[in-house]
Amino acid sequence: MNTVIVWFRNDLRLHDARVLHAALARRPDRLLPVVLHLPTGTVTRWGIPRVGRHRQHWRGAAVRALATQLSALGCPLLECAGSPAEVLPALARAVGADSVWCEAHAAPEEGDEEAALRAAGLDLQVVWQGSLLAPEHLPWPVARLPAHFTAFRQAVEAAGLEPAAALPAPMALPPWPEAARDLHPAAPAPLTEQPANDPRSAFPYAEPAFDGGEPAARAHLAQYLARRLPHTYKATRNALQGIDSSSKFSPWLATGALSPRWIMAELRRFEAKAGANESSYWLWFELLWRDYFRFLHLQHGRRLYRARGLADQPLPPQNADAFAGWCASETGEPLVDAGMRELAATGYLSNRMRQIVASYLIHDLGGDWRAGAAWFEAQLIDYDVYSNHGNWLYIAGRGTDPRGGRRFNPAKQAETYDPDGYYRRQWGSLP
Missing domain, CATH: 1.10.579.10 (DNA Cyclobutane Dipyrimidine Photolyase, subunit A, domain 3)
Known part of the structure; x- marks a missing residue:
């Protein structure tokens, strides 16, 4: 029996879920979706907690939404606490998984997690999916990435590059492996009390419209386009406050509840219907900046740190x-x-x-x-x-x-x- 584990990292969504699609292409008989909660209490060298209360609650909302979606497909999300090197090999042994699938990362700590899993003997399959453009489609290898963003952008636009089509959400999933029903993984630490909604906030995430999950993310994108806000984005993006002053896509992009390719596909449809202008172009411009920082990590790795x-x-x-x-x-x-x-x-x-x-x-x-x-x-x-x-x-x-x-x-x-x-x-x- 072919069993696979899909480890959700910063890709907490079902639309344009390239890791999930790649795993399903292996035609597994059983599937175990897993998320590892961010560790609480970890302190950096500067004496700063790695995860504050706002970020903890925001990611928690994205996980809850993903869990609801997966349950509706008959394949619940297994939520665990602990490091990947501790949790995932044990899970793979317990359920007899043939492979573990996850999104690829270029940042050092995330890369170290992948290396530790391979060292533990896991068949780890990684899929790059976090950028708008695929690294292999760039006009040059990432090792020869232009030294400055402007040169990068100009070369991308001169080559006429566009992102690959966003993938649809799966309509069905294989069931859990039977052995998974007997698992009792370490439970994540309970969330601290959610901060009260501040009426001054430019992103009031305690309100339902700003929930951290994929459904709210896609609804936000839809209303942003329906109100033709891309046509005024450049004029308002430097405002210090205001819900509509910028796109507010970044919180959902950060957890992966919203795919950059989905944003661009919807933006292109908007421009085809309502017209393109300098402001709507600037959304593409900003997403290219986001890509550039990712490709810099592929090029320079730890040197950036x-x-x-x-x-x-x-x-x-x-x-x-x-x-x-x-x-x-x-x-x-x-x-x-x-x-x-x-x-x-x-x-x-x-x-x-x-x-x-x-x-x-x-x-x-x-x-x-x-x-x-x-x-x-x-x-x-x-x-x-x-x-x-x-x-x-x-x-x-x-x-x-x-x-x-x-x-x-x-x-x-x-x-x-x-x-x-x-x-x-x-x-x-x-x-």
Whole structure:
């Protein structure tokens, strides 16, 4: 009997589920879908928890939705606690699985998980599926990825590349292996109390319309297009607040509840019907940035995680007291403190504010960019290892940016994006 395990990582969906489709192509008699909950209580070298309360609840909602969908297909989701190297080999032995399937990752820790499973003797099959474009379809091997995003984008567009079609959700699944019904895996730690919905939030994830699961993700995309918001995206995307100021796709993209290929397919249909403009193009532009950070990981791997990054610069300093004040919204800079309060209260921050607070930590407080990246990892509901790391390197000037980093003057940013002080007052930085 052919039994396979499908391990869901950051692909918590059934639409465009390339790993699942690849596993089903083996025509297994039995299927065991598995998710491993993020460990709670793990602390980074900076003394920061790896997973904060907002991110914990956001991912939990995506897992619940996936579990409901799989149960409706007669193949429930097995939820486990523990490291992949501990849990998955034991599960494979218990159910007699021939192989374990999962999405491929290019970040170091995720890659180490895959290596540990192979070292344990598992037949691990990985499928790359997290990007809009497939690495093998690029105009060059990823080892020769252009050093700057603009050159990457121009080459992609000159080649006329478009993403592969999004795959439909499966209509039926094989049943569980009989032995799985006797399993008693370690249960995940109970969720902390969900934070109350903050009426100031630009992404109120406690509301049903902003639930973390795939159904809400697809409904959000549908209403975003129906209201023709792509036509105004570029004009509003730098706003510091507002639900409709940007697409708000990133939280669902981060957990994989929404596929980038599905977004582009729906956007192309929208443009064919309602017309394309510079703003709708900018959604493609931003998804290409997301791809670029992924391909940089395929190209450079662990080098991106060095203190120096890809640059030949002195090691970054770290002022522990200044960093603590930054985390606690106590820098004394009203715009920065407002942004850090919003992040702590809601788990979300606009792209513009992320750049402002990151720049302030690095360039004004003399902080280590890696500590800032770790704080964002804990706090953000849309934490994505590739984009988070890539953007911090970009601001610090230790990635591939030809301008050697980005420094944002808080006073000028406030004058441009918060001229009446509303945002700062809203988050308690101005009377």
